[in-house]
Amino acid sequence: xxxxQCIKTRRSIRSFTKKEVPDELLEKCIxxxxxxxxxxxxxxxxxxxxxxxxxxxxxxxxxxxxxxSVRDETNKFFTEAPALIVVCVxxxxxxxxxxxxxxxxxxxxxxxxxxxxxxxVWLCAYSNITPAIEKVTREVLNLPANIQPVVMVALGYSNxxxxxxxxxxxxxxxxxx
Amino acid sequence: xxxxECIKTRRSRRRYLNxxxxxxxxxxxxxxxxHAPFGGPPIPLCQIWQFIVIxxxxxxxxxxxxxxxxxxxxxxxxxxxxxAEASDEDEWKEEEVIGALAIENIILAAHSLGLGTCFVDVFxxxxxxxxxxxxxxxxxxxxxxxxxxALLPIGYPDPKESLENxxxxxxxxxxxxxxx
Numbered sequence: 001x002x003x004x005q006c007i008k009t010r011r012s013i014r015s016f017t018k019k020e021v022p023d024e025l026l027e028k029c030i031x032x033x034x035x036x037x038x039x040x041x042x043x044x045x046x047x048x049x050x051x052x053x054x055x056x057x058x059x060x061x062x063x064x065x066x067x068x069s070v071r072d073e074t075n076k077f078f079t080e081a082p083a084l085i086v087v088c089v090x091x092x093x094x095x096x097x098x099x100x101x102x103x104x105x106x107x108x109x110x111x112x113x114x115x116x117x118x119x120x121v122w123l124c125a126y127s128n129i130t131p132a133i134e135k136v137t138r139e140v141l142n143l144p145a146n147i148q149p150v151v152m153v154a155l156g157y158s159n160x161x162x163x164x165x166x167x168x169x170x171x172x173x174x175x176x177x
Numbered sequence: 178x179x180x181x182e183c184i185k186t187r188r189s190r191r192r193y194l195n196x197x198x199x200x201x202x203x204x205x206x207x208x209x210x211x212h213a214p215f216g217g218p219p220i221p222l223c224q225i226w227q228f229i230v231i232x233x234x235x236x237x238x239x240x241x242x243x244x245x246x247x248x249x250x251x252x253x254x255x256x257x258x259x260x261a262e263a264s265d266e267d268e269w270k271e272e273e274v275i276g277a278l279a280i281e282n283i284i285l286a287a288h289s290l291g292l293g294t295c296f297v298d299v300f301x302x303x304x305x306x307x308x309x310x311x312x313x314x315x316x317x318x319x320x321x322x323x324x325x326x327a328l329l330p331i332g333y334p335d336p337k338e339s340l341e342n343x344x345x346x347x348x349x350x351x352x353x354x355x356x357x
Contacts, residue, residue: 003289006180007209007282027348032184034345036281037296049344056353063355096302100327103277104284104296107213108184111285115180122214125274142357151274167211168221172204173229175236176318 001115010111011165013119014077016156021082023057025116026155030055032112033087033105039097052094052101056141058084066140067152070124070133078123081154085109086137088147099127102150109153119158122151178289187285188340190293191249193332198254202290203230206257206331209286210279216271225272226279229258229317239316240328242309250297253330257283258317263324273301276326283329293334299325 001009038052058064061079067086068078078084087106089098106122113120126134126149137149178186207228217223231237232255240258241251250256259280261272280296287294299313300306313325 001180003178003180003183004209004286007286008212012214027352030348030352032181035184037189049346051346054351058355060355097298099273100277103274104281107278107281112181112184125271127273128271163219165219166221168224171227172207175231175233177229
């Protein structure tokens with residue numbers, strides 16, 4: 001799909017068919033994610049093949065249910081989605097910009113998913129949850145201390161037609177606010 | 178450009194040709210940004226983004242400071258400052274994620290339109306640069322409830338810019354199934 005068309009026709013999908021998503025397709029989306037920009041490359045001591053991202057793919061129903069506790073009101077599609085992907089960043093080299101590094105990768109992942117005929121939605125920003133909830137995620141996923149979860153997304157085949165979207169028109173300022 | 182090809186061939190560009198970028202093109206980039214997800218019902222009220230389009234040389238200079246590694250941003254024909262409405266400047270909230278999703282849309286749309294850009298951060302969560310953060314806010318005249326999230330210098334990329342080879346890790350190294 002053409003890039004700008006992909007950007008404009010992507011919608012958040014919260015209802016999925018029961019069809020499984022092959023790992024190969026998930027890994028294509030993840031490959032797209034790791035082509036996002038990131039900071040930290042220029043720091044001393046960073047390995048040449050360094051990229052900050054790690055991805056945990058969760059398909060197990062019990063694990064999905066436990067992860068759903070991070071957001072009560074969205075429980076249903078957490079567990080209905082064939083796969084949850086938790087986008088993580090290694091804080092060893094990305095301590096001040098992990099939110100941005102994780103989020104730009106998540107958007108690449110969602111756009112790639114749309115281009116490949118999948119639907120998805122981001123469910124949770126770990127920059128905005130309590131330490132207690134983050135602890136649940138860390139336990140379920142067995143994350144080492146330096147691996148920071150940033151965004152969780154759900155992926156699957158869409159089972160909905162979202163309503164048309166209205167965009168705001170007063171968001172641009174010239175030279176100054 | 179095809180989406181996956183666009184994602185995979187995008188690189189951060191820091192040298193630009195002396196060729197203007199039209200207002201129409203800038204508007205296309207901002208339209209792409211507005212199509213990012215924002216975590217709410219699909220109505221204008223929930224779209225917390227704001228964009229400042231900067232062409233003025235003096236303001237661009239102020240945004241580059243005296244830092245050697247930032248001077249290139251003043252050489253871009255346009256800088257888009259991506260901002261979001263926020264309640265508290267010091268807290269890490271969802272607006273930083275929502276902002277970055279929109280920023281990635283601009284970066285990809287720019288590449289697909291033949292432009293180059295680079296994600297220039299505004300010293301997030303970096304106490305050493307508190308004064309610089311304030312200087313950026315002052316240069317842009319943003320109100321207190323608005324968080325500046327990134328500066329995106331936009332221009333036609335100089336084909337003579339040398340880019341380091343990009344090395345990515347294999348799926349085996351970065352994808353974990355069910356648990357770490």
